[in-house]
Amino acid sequence: MSHRQAQFNQHVLVDTTPMPDHIPKVEEIGTTSAPLMSAAYFIGDRCKAFNDDYMKCKAEANGRGELECLKEGRKVTRCAASVIKDINTNCLKQFNAHWECLENNNHHLFECRKAEMDLNQCVFDKLGLKKTIPDTPENVVPVHLRAKQLYSRFPGPQW
């Protein structure tokens, strides 16, 4: 029941025991929600193989995935960290502009298409990562490339 929040959850347990020494260490990602949202499609582009590998491992582990897929999980974390590090070194200005726009617009991607276009362009030029929305039909323009964003505050031409 992963979708259900605990009811009457005043009780919170913080377990400060670190991971045992025989498990290899990995740096956790300290990026917060808006920058992660902004970088999500680039993480997906570079790390698709690792992410799919991890999900497959968990699906095949019969509920013991948290223990048995630690190796795959570390790969997922390292790959995502590498993407965010690369974006920060190469496209810091566009990245900051985009996630600050997202943070001011309830994390709605359709409100920030201009900043997103700049970021996509920069990331494609410098890192070669491209935003693709999975399972978009061939014969339609993907929603992030449409000039008009019907539901945004300013629905007219975005750039």
Added chain:
Amino acid sequence: MGVPFEALIPYGIIVAMFGVTGIGLSATKYLGNEGKAARWNRDTWDKVMMERDLRITGTLRGQYGGVEAPKGFEVSNPWKVEKRIF
């Protein structure tokens, strides 16, 4: 035939009281969101991510674009506990 000033005192009180609530509420909203536009229509995922932001930056609306997590972040993840009914 002038209106006696006593007739206007209640209107002054009404305006002042609505003003106090309005200014107070907007100030609370502004300070609570650190000057950013408020989040709305948040689902469970958004709430969980905002709690994660709290663990990283110290505030619910704080944001950080770098990679390095603060010290102790990997062990500060709270487990939600509930009492068993049966």
